[in-house]
Amino acid sequence: MRTTALADHHFAGEVTGFDAASAASEEIDELRSLLHRHRVLVLRDQALDPARYQRFMEHFGRPVPHVLQNLTVPGFPAILTISDYIKPDGTPSGVLDGGAYWHADMSYLPDVGIATSLYALRAAGRSGGTAFADLSPALDLVRSRPDLLRLLGCATADELLALDVVHRFGNRRALRDETAAEQTLSRAQHDQLPGTRHRLFETHPVTGRPGLFAPAGSAMSIAGLSADDSDRALDALEEFVLKELPAYTHRYRPGDLVIWDNMSTLHRGTGVAATRDIESSRVLHRINVNITR
Template sequence: MIARSLGKDGFVGEIVGFDCTEESSAQMTRVKELLFEHRVLVLRDQQLSPQSYQQFMEGLGLTICHVLQNLTVDGYPSILKISDYVAPDGKPLGVLDGGTYWHSDMSYLPPLGFATSLYAVRASERSGGTSFVDLSGAWDLLRESPELLEMFGCASPTDALNLNVIHRFGNRQTRRDHGAAQQELSQEQKSRVPGAVHRLLERHPVTGQIGVFAPSGSAMKIDGLSEEQSARALDLLEDAILANCDVYTHHYEPGDLVIWDNVTTLHRGTGVHPTENLEECRLLHRINVNYAAVTS
């Protein structure tokens, strides 16, 4: 197994010469170490069936089923299909445009410690990619900005450690842009994701480091502030992060497996354009695992 850095400051690690179907316990331990060292991992040239893919990801943590069970792989409820293909009758092959805004996966659920993987079953030059933001410097941005601290109602950086954020499934940006992307849910699906409360500054369940957690996407309200005040503060923090923190965009090739830590990153889909051409479409298989459920 060879690991080398992509992008700035080792934010993204590329692993070559590694076959996910033949991993040993020692190699799996190393993959986990690299995930928390780099925050985003790119594993090239994989050939994974749904079964072997799920088995590999189970080595990282407890698989978590997405609420959109109607768009999962048959027989594999933990594998969600992401695709830009739309059939002539208008039926999508998978999730089309639910994540083209900055967010952290499953931050609307109570547990902390989710990793996401996307495996490129099919991809082409026109296929959309995934952009990632490194949150490791976001806490420094917040505590060194009197303007940001004031927006959150904090007299000092210490006060920020006690901020609670209410998360709900969806995209906060729809508050100021009604045309912003969001994934629609049925009433039954909504009942299965009632929301959660997390600290704005969470301690990583594996590394123990304190950092800004999931300030975008499902982060809707700061406990103690109004909806409007909360949106302004969170939007200002998000803007500061996007202006100052490292960003990496991955363009998929068939066989790519990308894994990232949602505690220390934000991400969004990029360049997603619906197509009825099967030769040009992309198909990504997504799995979420809770690594904290295994390491704790």
């Protein structure tokens, strides 16, 4: 197994010479360590059926089924289908855009420590990708910006670690801009997700390091600030970190297995457009796992 940095980015790593279907326990232990070192891993040339795929990801943690159970793989409620293919009858074959706004997966749930994997069964040249931002340098950057501290309501940098953020399923920016991307839910699905609170800077459950957690997407408001002040602060924070932090965009090819740590990254789908041509479409299988269990 060999790991190399992708492009000029120190965080995302490409893993070659690794077979997820037959990996030994010591190889999987090494891969888990690599995930926390790189935050995003790209495993090339994998061949996995749903059962093998789920068994492999269970080495990283307990699978967490998505609320969109109508788009999961039959018999595998923890595997969500992401696809841009529209069937002849006009119905989608999976989640179309995979979240075309910056977010961290399942940050609207009470538990922290969610990792995501996407396995590409089919991908074409026109298929969309996934953009990532590395949040690991964010704490030091924000501490050095008095203007951001004031917007966040902090008199000192130490107060950052005490800030709470209210999270709910969805995209904060869509509340003010009808053109902003957002995954919609049925009323029954929405009622399953009442929301939660997290620290703005959460302690990573594996590494023990504090880091900026999910400042975009499901981050709806900062506890203790007015709605307007909270919007200004979160918007400024999101724009600052996305401008300053390292980024990487992955373009899928068949057999790619991409795994990332949502405690240390933001991501969004890019370049996704619906198609009725199955040959030019993509199919990705997604699994979320809780790395603390």
